[in-house]
Amino acid sequence: MAHVAAGPPGPADVLPLLRPGDILTHCASGxxxxxAGPVxxxxxxxxxxxxxGHGAGGFAFDVLERQLAAGLVPHTVSTDLHARSRYGPVFDLPTTMAKLRAAGMPLADVVAAATATPAAALRLPGGVGTLAVGAPADIAVFAVREEPFAVVDAHGQxxxxxxxxxxxxxxxxxRPLPPALPEPPPPWVPLTAAQRAALDRRDGALRALLGQPLVGPEELAEQFPRTFPRPERG
Incomplete structure (x- = not known):
């Protein structure tokens, strides 16, 4: 897997060295x-x-759109998720997948690019990345909500x-994996005031939720019935 950034070297220097099955990540980098040039x-x-390989700076909508128009469809979708990208612009893999949908890729192709295709690219055995009988039961279940929403690349597009x-x-x-919030961001991560305020709101909402009883008195059952009469209330 080759990571190409600002360089040198640049794509024209690196890509001719790659063989079939090698991977160019940050393929739609701005x-x-x-x-979508000749190289x-x-x-x-x-x-x-x-x-x-989205990351904090490796994805631009206009570059991806030129590649798609030229028939250069990304084989795999990944997040390059790290401390400087998971609070935005990447957030998570489903959001990154939605960005490929926004660029025009069909949903089935995007799902394959996040599951079976990367497993095949890494030559993982035993049906990894599929729902085949006998494959590892590593499964993510999603609801597909037909509600358009805005997504952004690494450059504000x-x-x-x-x-x-x-x-x-x-x-x-x-086995079910319980949901969990990520660790708070390290102090050195450059976040905007809006990002920090959003994290504070999320923490406050979680504390308020966990500070309330799970259900009301009428929704509980008596687990250990009494063996003697209740005292009369005077």
């Missing part, structure tokens, strides 16, 4: 001069795989995704 087309034609993917359950080796 920082590196990837785009990228030649690499694609001989079997070099394109990976989105906004597009509208046609639907939202909302995780409803995740299983690892067949």
């Amino acid at each position: 920082v590196a001069a990837t785009g 990228v087309r030649e690499a694609y034609a001989r079997g070099v795989l394109l990976d989105v 906004v597009r509208e995704a046609p639907e939202r993917l909302v995780n409803t359950a995740t299983y690892v080796a067949g």
